[in-house]
Amino acid sequence: MSISMKNLDPAFRGAGQKDGLEIWRIENFKPIPVPTSSYGKFYMGDSYIILKTSALKKGSFRHDIHYWLGKDTSQDEAGTAAILTVELDAALGGRAVQYRELQGNETEKLLSYFRPCIMPQPGGIASGFNHVEVNEQEHVTRLYVCRGKHVVHVKEVPFARSSLNHDDIFILDTKSKIFQFNGSNSCIQERAKALEVVQYIKDTFHEGKCEVAAVEDGKLMADAEAGEFWALFGGFAPLPRKIRSEETGEDMEAAAKLLCFNQGQLEPISFESLTHDLLETNKCYLLDCGGEMYVWMGRSTSLQQRKGASEAAEKLLTDDSRTKSHVMKMIEGYETVAFKSKFNEWPPTPDLKLSSEDGRGKVAALLKNQGLDVKGLMKSAPETEEPEPYIDCTGNLQVWRVNGNAKTLLASAEQSKFYTGDCYIFQYTYTGEDKEECLIGTWFGNKSVEEERASAIKLASKMVQAAKFQATMARLYEGKEPIQFFVIFQSLQVFKGGLSSGYKNFIAESGLDDDSYSEAGLALFRIQGSGSENMQAIQVDAVASSLNSSYCYILHDGNSVFTWIGNLTTSLDHELVERQLDAIKSDLPSRSLKEGRETDKFWELLGDKLKYSNKKIEREQESDPHLFSCILSKDGNLKVKEIHHFTQDDLMAEDVFVLDCHSYIFVWVGQEVDAKVKTQAMDIGEKFLVRDFLMKNLSRETTIFTVSEGSEPQIFTRFFTWDSAKSLMHGSSYQRRLAILKGGAAKLLDVSLNLVIFQFSAEILGSIACKRYL
Structure with missing residues (x-):
């Protein structure tokens, strides 16, 4: 697809040249840059375009483009955001993955950019609403429901007892105090993540000056904080034992349908087996999987074809009231793992580094001709032949x-x-x-x-x-x-x-x-x-x-x-x-x-002269790390879930995680994990290699490191912004974060240090027996 800058909106020129986020709001059908100080602030009546640029180890950039649609945004604004997203992708060389994001149904990838949560505010540019900073508003009591173990979906619900249930976490924000109500069926990880939202509300709406209380479902008026909480609802009364409505929309297990975009129309394609060879490089397709829809655009398609495919997908969603479907758009050669996994087979992706570098060079040349800075766009980080070992070499x-x-x-x-x-x-x-x-x-x-x-x-x-x-x-x-x-x-x-x-x-x-x-x-x-x-x-x-x-x-x-x-x-x-x-x-x-x-x-x-090679023996190179939460079921199956834009705080004490760096993987085991699972850490690593979630042809002989919480070596911690004090704390992830939120972290850390000293003393005695064993 030829790239033309003549009709590119000036707001997009120079975008995607450096690692980080860039955000535009749609105003009068034009993208207007959002100031960095306002990143994370979304208004219900507006549409936004979010560009995430990631600098990769190989020196190139990866681009993810999200267009976020507030629940009160107009259909025209939503359509403009969708079309402008396609244009922005074209300007970046046609390699970005595009995500359609609806308020309240955002992808975990988008939410990971704005931790701990997105809390849209009323109003919007089209409504003429005069935005007022939240700390200037008169405080109104609000009730929110929080869901998610890794990123948190926050939704405001009516301030009424009928909104509460036993399955979720609820945050009640009053003028002088914030309550977190933990449903009896909620898990520890969800409770810990919700506390991050409590901290956000405290800092954002209360300038950090208010009390925080945790209320456990089932505790009656005898508990002072529980009594205060229930008094706000008119007194305690048992909650009904009803099953939570997941509000997930379309059936995620729906049979896949493949449709081809042909002259503005969607034509179904019949198939016995969903295989890669059904996709032609000069066409655009829609793969409908119910809760997920994928728009695939061949590399030989024109910008007009891609815009048409985007418009057709939007129309299908509107006509079928598919309000909860996630939509992802991608270019041939840059498909996501989720998309490729829908096919019965997917051939190895060819090395597109040369073509992508060439495409970026053309884009940079066009931008440079317009007098724009292209330094970041063409920057490529050099690869070192021998990586840093991050280990002391004078040990025993x-x-x-x-x-x-x-x-x-x-x-x-x-x-x-x-x-x-x-x-x-x-x-x-x-x-x-x-x-x-x-x-x-x-x-x-x-x-x-x-x-x-x-x-x-x-x-x-x-x-x-x-x-x-x-x-x-x-x-x-x-x-x-x-x-x-x-x-x-x-x-x-x-x-x-x-x-x-x-x-x-x-x-x-x-x-x-x-x-x-x-x-x-x-x-x-x-x-x-x-x-x-x-x-x-x-x-x-x-x-x-x-x-x-x-x-x-x-x-x-x-x-x-x-x-x-x-x-x-x-x-x-x-x-x-x-x-x-x-x-x-x-x-x-x-x-x-x-x-x-x-x-x-x-x-x-040597027997005789024979032909021999002159090329260095290639070893697997370390790639950009990916973090996965792992659960080993009773039947031995491994379930994994990727954690996007991860931090140290994502490592929950109750869970097992795999950090995949391609040339080796780390299996991290939390302190609160069952003792039997701790002994299975190496098995989890081997099963992860077999699963090969990222479809990178991982070798079964890839190096596996197993790491225990509190004893992480630098070869592991270097992938995070690491705080050693956090890894020394004991107790569940929820207890730790509640202590930090209430200002008791120092006390909890003192207890943890005393435990460490006690354990160290025991280990001195144990090491004598250990040496005899060795």
């Missing part, structure tokens, strides 16, 4: 080799020599940011047997339990190790074969040749790393095809030693190969050979 390391169902402690001189047929357990203690940290990990060689892998996990889990779950646990596979593993071992050698009983038994039973490393035999090692604190020698097949121009190698046959220097290597690589010679074969002099100047003896040892 112990390593065990797994033998059957037992483990054998290795001498310090042997603990950096691994065999690909074996499994290992390592324990690394080091000084963290504000406390001593402990990492207990398992490493599985590519040729190790399944029985010893299971044994390694079981033994390591017992070590974590012995440490009162205050150690971080890691599961690593050969070839998939994160940077933290390499900097802990600093100089690592990985040999062929194995020494464990499990590997030896497997070789004997299968009749295979044991190719275990021998100093007197022929061996070829690839040297890699980024410095003396992170270098590895990996034994590979001793054939010419194992060579790579981007690496240095060590070759020996027991009598002679060669170092081979690839043409694409650096002086650092040359230094590393010299360092690794001492670990591999220090008793013989070596001969250095540059690529292209090899001796006959060298090729003779």
Whole structure:
């Protein structure tokens, strides 16, 4: 689709050039920028466009565009917002996902931008209503219902007893006091989230000067605060046991319908199986799933086609009174996970980085011609080859080799020599940011047997339990190790074969040749790393095809030693190969050979000259993190829900969360989680990899870290704006936040610190027994 700036509204020029939010209100069918100081203030009679720009690790931007429609906005304003959203997307290169947001039925993604909630005010620009700041208004008693464990949907309801029920959280805002009424069927997480709304109301409507009271459903007049609450309703009376009306609108389980936009009309498409090949790149489609509607626009469609598709979708919603349906619009190649999951199969998304960069370049050029700043639009953050390890490298390391169902402690001189047929357990203690940290990990060689892998996990889990779950646990596979593993071992050698009983038994039973490393035999090692604190020698097949121009190698046959220097290597690589010679074969002099100047003896040892690669071996890169709340059902199924725009406060003490960074994942377990679930943390991580919620082709061998609340290492906390004091608090998430709201956080923290001191004293005694166990 060609992009023209001639008709683009001036208010959109230069938008989306930097990370953050930009908001416009529709005034007289034009987008007018909203001042930053007014972000989060919405009026019921208005329509808004919200642009969220996210700077990604790869250097590009992701854009999400939401158009929010107040319940009293006019149909003309709503239609204008929908059309302008399409134009804004075109100006950004046609890669944004567009969301239709109705007041009271907003997506969780939108709500996550305006934490803790959106509380629209009466009035609007078209009504001529003269907006008055809320703290200037005469205070009126209001009753709100709050729903949601992760983000809160807040809705004002009539101030009457009949509005209350046992399932929800209610906030009663009076002139001098705010009451939170917790329905008996509501969960702790919902209660904790509602307290954030109470804090918002206190700060926004009371300038932070009013009392706060928590009322539990079922407590009668004997409780002073409960009595005061019920007195406002004319006295206590039992609430009826009625089932809450969810007001979710359309059936979320409705059978999917696919319709094609053709000359302004929607034409249904019949299909036996919903597959990707039904979508043509020169057309627009609507996928109707009941509570969710998706508008898909092929990359070859025109701006006019896309506007027409948007108008047709709006008309369908109006004609069918689909007031509660969420509508998402997207361009081919930039589909959401939710959309792709509706199809029986979806092919791997091609690498669109080049085309998107090219598209952004065209947009930037057009903007620049108009004299606008395009610096942010073209900015691309450089990628570093080796990520920061975020771990102290001067700690204490112990390593065990797994033998059957037992483990054998290795001498310090042997603990950096691994065999690909074996499994290992390592324990690394080091000084963290504000406390001593402990990492207990398992490493599985590519040729190790399944029985010893299971044994390694079981033994390591017992070590974590012995440490009162205050150690971080890691599961690593050969070839998939994160940077933290390499900097802990600093100089690592990985040999062929194995020494464990499990590997030896497997070789004997299968009749295979044991190719275990021998100093007197022929061996070829690839040297890699980024410095003396992170270098590895990996034994590979001793054939010419194992060579790579981007690496240095060590070759020996027991009598002679060669170092081979690839043409694409650096002086650092040359230094590393010299360092690794001492670990591999220090008793013989070596001969250095540059690529292209090899001796006959060298090729003779490798069998013959063969073609080989010149490209660096690619490792999975860390991507932008995604946080998921996870529930493991009794039947073993894992249910996940993404938490958008997450913060530390989203980590609820009663729950388990997975932080997905693509190259590795973290399983975070709250203090209030059931003890049995804590022991299943690694299982939850493995099930998450199988589920692959983001459809990123996650490897089953992706590194898994398990982290317990209160013992989070910096490799985890760096993804948050972290407050260590919060992780030291004890009690439920609701108790903690209520204490903070009432000003008792310091007291609660003192109690928590006393508990920590008590636990630490107990652990000193326990560590003696633990060392005996190890």
